[in-house]
Structures are given as C-alpha cells and as structure tokens.
Amino acid sequence: MHLYSQKLVRFGLGLIVGVAILLPAQGEEAKYSIKEVMKALNKGDDAVGKKVAKGLASPEEIAKVVEYYQSLPLTKPTQGDPANWKSKTDKLLLASKNLKAAKPGALDAFKEAVNCKACHQEFKPEEKK
Numbered sequence: 001m002h003l004y005s006q007k008l009v010r011f012g013l014g015l016i017v018g019v020a021i022l023l024p025a026q027g028e029e030a031k032y033s034i035k036e037v038m039k040a041l042n043k044g045d046d047a048v049g050k051k052v053a054k055g056l057a058s059p060e061e062i063a064k065v066v067e068y069y070q071s072l073p074l075t076k077p078t079q080g081d082p083a084n085w086k087s088k089t090d091k092l093l094l095a096s097k098n099l100k101a102a103k104p105g106a107l108d109a110f111k112e113a114v115n116c117k118a119c120h121q122e123f124k125p126e127e128k129k
C-alpha cells in the first residue's frame with residue numbers, strides 16, 4: 001500500500017473512532033423533563049404546540065417546539081412501555097424537525113404524532129389526568 005493511502009486509511013479510521021466516541025456522549029441527558037416540556041408547549045388554550053398543530057406558528061415558535069421535543073426521547077416516563085415511549089417521542093421530534101425544515105406533509109405528521117390523548121392514556125399518571 002502507498003504511504004499516502006495508508007495515511008488516508010488511518011485518518012478515516014481515526015474519524016470513525018472519533019465520531020463513535022462523540023455521538024453517544026452528545027445530549028444523553030434530557031435538558032427538560034416531560035413536565036417542563038408539556039408546560040412550555042402544551043399547557044393552556046394559547047399554547048405554542050396548539051398553534052403549531054393549527055399551522056399558525058411562526059418559525060421561532062416552531063424552533064421552540066423542536067428545542068423542547070428534543071428532550072422527550074431522552075426522558076423516561078413513570079409508567080407505560082419505554083420502547084413505545086421512545087417510538088412515539090422520536091416520531092414527534094422528527095415531525096417537528098420536518099416542520100421546521102418546511103417539508104411537505106410535515107404538518108399532518110405532526111398532528112398525528114402530537115395526539116395528546118393517545119399519549120396521556122398510556123404514559124400520564126392517573127392522578128394527573
């Protein structure tokens with residue numbers, strides 16, 4: 001092998017290892033608790049999350065939704081199936097990101113993912129309903 005390509009291979013491997021080390025460390029902790037996310041986005045009739053679902057939100061408001069929903073997949077609900085929680089919250093985050101990127105169909109996907117009742121039924125503690 002040429003010295004040059006050896007260097008390239010080493011560089012490539014170094015890069016892969018570097019990324020592998022960095023990735024899991026990145027944002028492992030949720031910045032906001034589920035409760036904080038709900039309060040920030042979904043509480044009250046004029047809640048940001050509701051504006052977003054109606055397609056009436058400004059880019060700043062959509063950015064706020066992405067910022068908060070980013071935490072949800074990193075949290076653990078006190079009840080319900082953790083795998084289902086992960087899949088629901090991943091979908092919600094993806095839909096929010098697509099909305100921010102103005103992807104076609106993003107609003108419909110967001111409305112489906114943000115189904116309050118479907119999520120609360122499984123994951124919101126009874127005494128808080």
Ligand code: HEC
Nearest residue numbers: 034035038039042043077088113114115116119120123124
């Ligand atoms: C992906 C799941 C999920 C979705 C979607 C969701 N919620 Fe929640 N919500 C929760 C969980 C879990 C809690 C309980 C959090 C806790 O108290 O620890 C909660 C709590 C709340 C609370 C109580 C917050 C407080 O002050 O204690 C409100 C209000 C709320 N949700 C409103 C909404 C509304 C409105 C929607 C729909 C627009 C919605 N949520 C969608 C999971 C969800």
